[in-house]
Amino acid sequence: YRDHEHFFLGIRFTQGDTAALAAAARKLVEDGAELLFVDADDSAKAAQMATTSIPIVFASVTDPIGTGLVHSFASPGGNMTGVADLGLELSPKRLEIFRDIIPDLRRVLYLYHATDTYSRAALKLYRDAARALGIVLVEQAVRSEEEAQTTLAQSHKGDVDGILAPLSLALNLPGEILQAASQRAIPTMFSIHGRFLVEHGGLASYGADAYASGRQAARLVEKISKGTPPAAIPLEVNSTLELVINLKVAAALGY
DSSP states (O other), X not given: OOBTTTXXXXXXXXXXXXXXXXXXXXXXXXXXXXXXXXXXXXXXXHHHHHOSSSOEEEEEESOTXXXXXXXXXXXXXXXXXXXXXXXXXXXXXXXXXXXXXXXXXXXXXXXXXXXXXXXXXXXXXXXXXHHHHTOEEEEEEESSHXXXXXXXXXXXXXXXXXXXXXXXXXXXXXXXXXXXXXXXXXXXXXXXXXXXXXXXXXXXEXXXXXXXHHHHHHHHHHHHHTTOOGGGSOOEEOOOXXXXXXXXXXXXXXX
């Protein structure tokens, strides 16, 4: 299948502005989209609110049942199906691996959107894991990009030994963390879209392989294009996990 030959892609990227997702989804519907493809919980919810008839396929959703996106994994119902990841369940292991990579990891900054459901759910798991690992979790909830930038500007190597990115792209927090940590030579651990962020200067990531999620979801799109309704396509789970480490960044940090 080739873009502009077999289909046309209309891409909308809100740069972590979750408030803009609803308008973006509605505009795609108004422009005649025949299928909506989304990559995370917030965008999936926005697409669901925009249409109850156009098929929707998601690629990397954390809790599709808990958020009301589908009725069950076996029988999604409605006009939506897709691929769930294990981002939340992997939170304790992610912190453990971070400690293994950085042996002197003692204080870890966890920066997250104050109202993001999954970042808050991960917080409890990170707290328990940090306690078991003997790590101090420095929790910082923010409500705007400006607040995040201020917090990161006040975080220096020595005050914290590493930064743990949230499970959400809200407020562009992973991007802000990547930029600040690179400037201050602070080790980082990512989850969502981890490989991309590590390739662009992050130290490490651990989670579901986003490319594998995309390939799985693309197969579901093909089924829908051939006439199978989303309600009849069971959800899949991406169990392909990957640990990615940027060796150049590790060497520059002295590890």
